[in-house]
Amino acid sequence: MKDKDFRIHIKIDGRVYPLNINRDEEERYRKAAKIVEETISSFRKMFQDNDNQDILAMTAFQVALRYTEEQQSRDYSQFVDDIKDIKDDISDFLKEKEKK
Template sequence: MADELSINININGRIYPLRIDRKQEEKCRKAAKMINDIVLEYKKKYANQDAQDFLAMTAFQFVLKNLEMEQLADESPIIEELKLLDEHLNDYLSLNE
């Protein structure tokens, strides 16, 4: 891919080399910063825990947020309600013709 870029991402003090699409660089760096910010918050709250615990809790937090967003984006209940409403309206209108 001609538009690839090699970058190093620092997550919790470890460097991870990545080859990404150049357009994704800002998003990748922002994601790493978000992870590091949350890990830092856990480190402040729970000083005696292992770094692995902070990463696990950070991953857990992101997955929960992702599941919440998926649930909000699920339009199927709305579509079903609209279909039902359409049926009721059609029934009503056919009775009044």
């Protein structure tokens, strides 16, 4: 393994999954596993009669839904438009300055 490679074990729904990751990303992986575990636990409490497949499918859907919501909240198009406007303003200012 490289210096930055790091082996961790993530536990999800009672099973352990070994992963080789970049050492710098360990916290992110552990947080992700915790979110999955908490979501599974929450669905198990709400839907006690459902089998594992249903619980895991609902968990996957919930995590994917959160991901898409996060992606939408990061819409940078307005920011990019504002930067272009500022760039144009600076260009116009410099052109005017050159004329003088």
